[in-house]
Amino acid sequence: MRGPEVHPPPRLSRVSNSDTQSTPEALAALPLRENLRGLSPYGAPQLEVPVTLNTNENTHPVPDEVVEAIAASVAEAAVTLNRYPDREFTELRKRLSEYLGHGLSETQLWAANGSNEILQQLLQAFGGPGRTVMGFPPTYSMYPLLAAGTDTGYLAGVRGENFSLSAASAARQVAEHRPNVVLLCSPNNPTGTALGLDVVEAVYEAAEAHQGMVVVDEAYAEFALAGTESALSLLTGRPRLVVTRTMSKAFALAGARLGYLAAAPEVTDALRLVRLPYHLSAVAQATANAALQHYDVLLETVEDIKRQRDRIVEGLRALGLDPAVSDSNFVFFGGLGDAHAVWQGLLDRGVLVRDVGIAHHLRVTAGTEAETTAFLDALREVMTGA
Known part of the structure; x- marks a missing residue:
């Protein structure tokens, strides 16, 4: 079977009028980076239908008691909005570590504006010009776009029958192409299937030979079938393994834009090198902290x-x-x-x-x-x- 090649993101249809105020010709006249030319922004149709x-939003409304708690928390934060927020979002990292369990400490947690920004920061830190990231399509369509945005070469791996991905196949491809970062989506989007931990372990072992980072995107982990295990259980002793999560799905907080990861403390230190100053607003922190105090209700x-x-x-x-x-x-x-x-x-x-x-x-x-x-x-x- 033919292996992956480095290539730019797929050339999607031109930007629709709903996504832009300019013409394609006007955009093309700008001195864009070559790997961004011809691309369309990410986005599903936003249509007014019943x-x-x-x-993949949580279509259930946020419960009233959680709305009230978030409103009170944001109101308290509003008093000090003339000051920058806690740059280290200390309370939030502590609450996230308590929610996830697995013996994680707050030094192993990091948060940003949605898991997309988490993934972007990871590629800013560990990808970039001359480096590659490997995904296994069909998978989350943002991966190649995030690669393009960080000028990281994108390697499209190969799946098996019915879009499956075995430990042996994934490890073989990683060993052959030596990507700097591997993205494993589990449960996978759009197929919905989770990867066995044997796949994560095999990929990590294959990536160790060239010190590659392995990122397991668990955006939908809370919906997993009984018996499905999280890659969080594999973090101990694996300093280049990262598990990303989001509060957009199970927590019904897509509008709050809060994603996070768990990894070795040195990984969070690496992300401090690329994050924007005070990247997580006081309002976002207040919202997430209030929600985490009521996670059982959510x-x-x-x-x-x-x-x-x-x-x-x-x-x-x-x-x-x-x-x-x-x-x-x-x-x-x-x-x-x-x-x-x-x-x-x-x-x-x-x-x-x-x-x-x-x-x-x-x-x-x-x-x-x-x-x-x-x-x-x-x-x-x-x-x-x-």
Whole structure:
């Protein structure tokens, strides 16, 4: 099987009018870096429809008691907004370490404006010109764009049948191509499947030969099926292993933009070299601290989301479709003759899902019970021509 090559991010369709106020010609006339020419910004369609299930948000509203706690915390922070925030976000790192457990100390925690900024900082510190980062598509589509933004070469690894990734295959590719950073998305987006810890261990061992960093992106970890283990359990004794998380999904705080990582203390020290001054605002810190004091309430919605996810899987199978096993809050499914036509049919019925650009496949977020019912009913109509 042919191995990966260094290449720029995919040349996507030109920037849409909803994303920019300029013309393509005006943008092209600027002295952009060559590896940014022709690219489009990341972003899913933002359309006004009754049921929006395309961006893997937690569609449950933040509980009232948490809203009140966040409002009180932000109000307290507002009194001192004339001063810069705590540059080291000390309270937040302590609360994150307590939430994650695994014997982690606050010196091993780092936070930023969403896990995307975490990943960007990692590439700023360990990637850059003359260096490479390896991902295994289909996977999170931001990875090659983050690589382009940091002028890091992107290596597209190869997956096996049904988009699987075995320990032996992943380790072999890492040993052959010696990337400076490896990105393992688990549960993977868009397929929803989690990696076994044997894959993480094998990749780390392969990367050790050239001192490569291994980053496990666990944005959807709280939705994992019973028995799925987190790479957090592998951090001890592995100074170049990083596990990233987010409060956007399980915590229903996508609008707060708070991502974080756990790693060896020297990794967080490395990120201090590239972070912008006072990068995490006092308002963001206050919001996250209040939410973490009520994480048990926030995570109550996770079990309902998992029930709706499993209900979607059953409903898709009943329609003769092929859903992937999901450890996340979304379902990736195949068996569609014309995926885009099905996407359009759902949209015509007021349901927005994600066309991820993979032939015969779509992805749908598990929403509330009512949203899930609306999706399954609409899909049944589309599939039966009703």
